[in-house]
Amino acid sequence: MGKTSLPDAAKIKDELLKVYPTKVKRKRSKHITVISPEKEGDSIQANVRTVPGIITQRGCCYAGCRGVVLGPTRDIVQIIHGPVGCAYYSWLTRRNQTRPKSADAPNYMTYCFTTDMQEEQIIFGGEKKLKQAIQEAYDLLHPKAIGIFATCPVGLIGDDVHQVSREMSRELGINVFGFSCEGYKGVSQSAGHHIANNQLFKHVVGLDDEPIAGKYKINLLGEYNIGGDAFLLEEMFAECGFTLVSTFSGNSSYDDFCKSHNVDLNLVMCHRSINYMAEMMQAKFGIPWLKINFIGAQATADSLRIIARYFGDSELIDAVEKYIAQEMPEVEKAQAELRPRLEGKLALLFVGGSRAHHYQELFKEIGMKVVGAGYEFAHRDDYEGRKVLDGLEVDADSRNIEELKVEKDNTRYQARLSAEKKHELEKQGITLNHYEGMIPSMEKNTLSIDDISQFEQEKLLELYKPAIFCAGIKEKYGVQKNGIPCKQLHSYDYGGPYAGFRGAINFYREIDRIINTRIWKLIDAPWKEEEQIRADFAAS
Amino acid sequence: MKMQTTAPSHTATSNPCKLCSPLGACLVFKGIKGALPLLHGSQGCATYIRRYLISHYKEPIDIASSNFTETTTVFGGKNNLTNALKNICTQYTPELIGVATTCLSETIGDDVPQYLREFKSEQEPNARLPHIVPVSTPSYQGTHMDGFHAAIKSLVTYFAAPLPRTQRVVLFPNMVSSADIRYLKELLADFALDHIILPDYSCTLDGGPWDGYQKIPSGGTSVEDLAKLGGFAFAIELGRSPAGQESASAYLEHKFTLKRYTTGLPIGIQATDEFMQILETISRQSPPQAIREERGRLLDAYADAHKYCFEKKAVVFGEADMVAAMAGFLLETGIIPVLCATGSHNGILKAELEKLSCQSGRSLEVREGVDFEEIHDISRKLKPDFMLGNSKGYSIARKLGIPLVRVGFPIHDRIGGQRILHLGYRGTQQLFDRIVNTIIENTQAQSPVGYTYM
Numbered sequence: 001m002g003k004t005s006l007p008d009a010a011k012i013k014d015e016l017l018k019v020y021p022t023k024v025k026r027k028r029s030k031h032i033t034v035i036s037p038e039k040e041g042d043s044i045q046a047n048v049r050t051v052p053g054i055i056t057q058r059g060c061c062y063a064g065c066r067g068v069v070l071g072p073t074r075d076i077v078q079i080i081h082g083p084v085g086c087a088y089y090s091w092l093t094r095r096n097q098t099r100p101k102s103a104d105a106p107n108y109m110t111y112c113f114t115t116d117m118q119e120e121q122i123i124f125g126g127e128k129k130l131k132q133a134i135q136e137a138y139d140l141l142h143p144k145a146i147g148i149f150a151t152c153p154v155g156l157i158g159d160d161v162h163q164v165s166r167e168m169s170r171e172l173g174i175n176v177f178g179f180s181c182e183g184y185k186g187v188s189q190s191a192g193h194h195i196a197n198n199q200l201f202k203h204v205v206g207l208d209d210e211p212i213a214g215k216y217k218i219n220l221l222g223e224y225n226i227g228g229d230a231f232l233l234e235e236m237f238a239e240c241g242f243t244l245v246s247t248f249s250g251n252s253s254y255d256d257f258c259k260s261h262n263v264d265l266n267l268v269m270c271h272r273s274i275n276y277m278a279e280m281m282q283a284k285f286g287i288p289w290l291k292i293n294f295i296g297a298q299a300t301a302d303s304l305r306i307i308a309r310y311f312g313d314s315e316l317i318d319a320v321e322k323y324i325a326q327e328m329p330e331v332e333k334a335q336a337e338l339r340p341r342l343e344g345k346l347a348l349l350f351v352g353g354s355r356a357h358h359y360q361e362l363f364k365e366i367g368m369k370v371v372g373a374g375y376e377f378a379h380r381d382d383y384e385g386r387k388v389l390d391g392l393e394v395d396a397d398s399r400n401i402e403e404l405k406v407e408k409d410n411t412r413y414q415a416r417l418s419a420e421k422k423h424e425l426e427k428q429g430i431t432l433n434h435y436e437g438m439i440p441s442m443e444k445n446t447l448s449i450d451d452i453s454q455f456e457q458e459k460l461l462e463l464y465k466p467a468i469f470c471a472g473i474k475e476k477y478g479v480q481k482n483g484i485p486c487k488q489l490h491s492y493d494y495g496g497p498y499a500g501f502r503g504a505i506n507f508y509r510e511i512d513r514i515i516n517t518r519i520w521k522l523i524d525a526p527w528k529e530e531e532q533i534r535a536d537f538a539a540s
Numbered sequence: 541m542k543m544q545t546t547a548p549s550h551t552a553t554s555n556p557c558k559l560c561s562p563l564g565a566c567l568v569f570k571g572i573k574g575a576l577p578l579l580h581g582s583q584g585c586a587t588y589i590r591r592y593l594i595s596h597y598k599e600p601i602d603i604a605s606s607n608f609t610e611t612t613t614v615f616g617g618k619n620n621l622t623n624a625l626k627n628i629c630t631q632y633t634p635e636l637i638g639v640a641t642t643c644l645s646e647t648i649g650d651d652v653p654q655y656l657r658e659f660k661s662e663q664e665p666n667a668r669l670p671h672i673v674p675v676s677t678p679s680y681q682g683t684h685m686d687g688f689h690a691a692i693k694s695l696v697t698y699f700a701a702p703l704p705r706t707q708r709v710v711l712f713p714n715m716v717s718s719a720d721i722r723y724l725k726e727l728l729a730d731f732a733l734d735h736i737i738l739p740d741y742s743c744t745l746d747g748g749p750w751d752g753y754q755k756i757p758s759g760g761t762s763v764e765d766l767a768k769l770g771g772f773a774f775a776i777e778l779g780r781s782p783a784g785q786e787s788a789s790a791y792l793e794h795k796f797t798l799k800r801y802t803t804g805l806p807i808g809i810q811a812t813d814e815f816m817q818i819l820e821t822i823s824r825q826s827p828p829q830a831i832r833e834e835r836g837r838l839l840d841a842y843a844d845a846h847k848y849c850f851e852k853k854a855v856v857f858g859e860a861d862m863v864a865a866m867a868g869f870l871l872e873t874g875i876i877p878v879l880c881a882t883g884s885h886n887g888i889l890k891a892e893l894e895k896l897s898c899q900s901g902r903s904l905e906v907r908e909g910v911d912f913e914e915i916h917d918i919s920r921k922l923k924p925d926f927m928l929g930n931s932k933g934y935s936i937a938r939k940l941g942i943p944l945v946r947v948g949f950p951i952h953d954r955i956g957g958q959r960i961l962h963l964g965y966r967g968t969q970q971l972f973d974r975i976v977n978t979i980i981e982n983t984q985a986q987s988p989v990g991y992t993y994m
Binding site: 086088111114118397459474 | 551555559560582585586589590591592598599600601603611620625626628648679680747749750753913
């Protein structure tokens with residue numbers, strides 16, 4: 001499909017809404033935005049409860065807390081307080097990778113601990129069993145920290161995971177902390193991200209004041225090391241001369257979290273899941289944050305340059321330029337090779353709270369067009385930028401998620417930048433503590449769709465017939481039934497890494513293989529045409 | 541044989557060997573034509589169970605949810621359920637909606653059957669409503685197998701009504717693979733039996749590309765057939781039901797005088813022979829030549845390979861019925877199932893293994909209600925040659941440095957879990973070849989010489 005023949009996005013929107021009853025139609029209409037040429041006023045409804053019975057790809061609060069944010073951390077023992085299912089379903093399913101620092105350093109990620117609540121605990125309370133579970137996990141592994149995750153029934157029967165955590169903390173002399181992340185809270189997994197941020201900030205961040213050696217100290221926030229992305233980024237930072245203190249939370253460890261308040265700058269990848277942490281660290285310790293993106297070669301280069309300018313040291317700026325110059329030729333070679341095979345093909349991306357934005361970069365770099373993109377669980381600021389934050393309406397679902405009141409730490413707060421330096425950076429177009437959102441980077445006459453339903457997804461495939469659809473495992477097989485390949489951007493289908501320069505090359509090649517495979521050409525059986533001819537003949 | 545059984549050593553569960561009951565119920569509803577499962581609870585339950593089933597079946601699986609909010613947990617889930625049902629009806633026009641509860645709706649005490657009665661009475665008198673079948677599946681009771689059986693029972697009690705007697709057969713296949721169900725259909729057709737299989741997800745959870753969008757994938761047991769259950773002449777139930785629980789086939793027998801046959805999962809010669817005898821009795825036909833030949837080939841393979849199998853030790857784990865059947869099969873071949881373990885706790889595995897004990901003088905460990913941490917502890921002492929069970933055994937197999945032969949559910953680290961054939965002479969043949977070759981391959985790999993001829 002060439003540049004001029006793209007279908008009218010507004011018409012496609014009408015088609016998507018046609019089947020819904022009036023009330024649902026009105027509701028869903030606000031979640032589907034046709035990108036205008038100016039983009040300025042393009043607004044979208046997001047982070048609102050899914051209508052019951054509309055099949056959503058969203059998960060729950062518990063999934064966001066236990067699975068997304070804490071899941072990739074290898075040495076905090078995680079005990080799921082509840083019936084067995086929730087623990088089982090979140091057991092190593094996100095394909096986070098981790099690399100302990102030494103052969104004898106702990107890695108508990110392959111474990112799944114649960115209180116496996118039975119009816120008896122539902123009736124008489126489960127705190128006793130939880131305490132035993134904590135004790136047993138401690139006896140087995142002797143971890144430094146244990147996190148307790150509450151699932152749906154826990155809040156209802158009145159078990160206090162925080163009280164139990166405090167008691168066991170005292171008894172065992174280790175850090176035990178709870179997460180009230182019952183599945184029914186909030187709108188989606190997004191509520192769980194927030195709760196995870198809060199508890200990590202309250203109970204872990206700032207525990208270790210030991211000064212850290214090294215220059216240009218940074219944390220990488222919102223990078224979960226799917227498919228080994230974090231490993232590539234760690235190498236990249238090391239080669240450029242940065243000191244990466246902690247990642248939240250891919251390939252991370254408890255000790256790294258404890259000292260993460262001693263950095264000069266926080267880098268934010270997935271704004272949705274981790275912006276709370278960035279904001280709280282800014283408020284308490286004075287650490288500014290920069291929204292960066294290491295998905296896409298150009299985006300990686302741009303991000304590295306911005307970070308280097310933040311520090312403003314010519315030694316660092318040179319090192320970064322040298323690194324980019326060293327990596328780019330291979331990237332450009334791959335682009336030149338693959339572009340002719342992929343140019344102009346259409347992609348749809350419905351995934352996550354940041355990936356639908358970040359991955360557009362990679363598709364653009366191989367000449368593909370992203371005609372529709374949306375998030376599962378993002379908020380309006382992830383679409384339209386943080387400028388909308390002040391005007392956001394907080395509904396009942398979000399109001400119940402605790403907003404921590406964070407104050408300046410009198411002894412440890414330290415402003416990292418002078419007002420002049422900040423101003424100077426702004427003049428260079430570098431805005432700290434800011435995210436522009438996805439919509440400004442999208443092309444006109446494309447669609448942004450929030451919390452896309454199974455039904456809308458099928459309709460889009462029919463109307464756009466894209467070359468590729470990017471989503472997760474729940475969408476994957478339905479998409480492929482239509483003869484259209486689906487790339488999982490949650491788990492990478494065992495592929496990856498895709499971050500940074502080398503990751504970009506991996507991604508281009510994989511997309512080429514996926515789109516240009518022979519499989520899709522084999523779908524029609526040889527007799528299909530004959531049968532059609534016979535049927536037409538019989539009809540005539 | 542001595543049978544050793546010990547109580548679990550831990551209070552909490554590390555690396556569970558069971559899933560929650562709503563998952564089993566959803567799977568059953570996926571085996572009904574035009575049906576959509578609906579979970580009454582948080583949307584996370586539907587999402588998690590979808591993603592988990594999908595990772596095994598590698599097929600699209602839609603499960604709707606009534607999307608509880610915090611307010612719903614306080615005021616009850618009636619409105620959410622009503623909205624969900626309405627929206628599903630307009631979008632999907634299903635023939636049946638299977639409503640399974642979750643720990644959340646059960647804990648707050650939602651009365652789903654009552655909500656459904658109210659929902660129906662609130663609709664227009666002439667409105668064409670789908671069948672709505674509720675099933676109670678609190679995740680804090682039992683395992684996914686209990687949810688599986690409960691959903692089947694709910695369907696049967698919902699549909700079966702007194703009808704004139706026909707010669708039809710209903711087969712309850714247990715939680716087996718899509719390929720197993722296809723094979724059972726073929727077998728029953730070979731015996732010229734007019735039958736239905738409940739549930740039948742052989743196509744819905746293992747199908748080809750679509751010509752056009754399918755709101756609900758085609759295939760499954762039809763509601764028309766279910767509505768005729770009351771007139772059926774025979775029921776065959778594979779697998780055992782827990783003591784004190786009336787299974788779907790027992791209900792039909794008790795209520796409608798149909799003749800009921802039960803047997804274990806037909807895996808191995810003896811178990812399959814028993815199943816064939818049931819088919820013979822019902823059909824009054826001897827097995828067709830092709831089936832006799834399959835049996836012959838399997839015996840031939842046993843004979844060809846028995847020297848590789850003798851005294852090899854296996855740890856078998858998974859659902860009780862599957863484990864019991866696998867243990868019976870392994871004992872036929874000379875392989876000793878040194879540990880038979882399941883996460884459920886209902887006496888099925890113990891009872892089945894006691895029966896097997898009459899035929900063998902071996903010391904076997906049988907554990908119910910275990911987790912993988914415990915399976916690992918016991919396995920370390922038993923020094924097995926291989927493990928037989930689902931993907932979750934992989935980390936233990938890896939630590940012990942032994943192979944894992946994948947059977948049952950869930951299999952999410954290999955392709956084709958839904959296509960593994962376990963049942964009958966044919967399924968046993970495939971399993972047996974796979975197991976023997978795994979043993980040989982392992983011996984070959986460990987050999988310092990690397991012989992290529994055996």
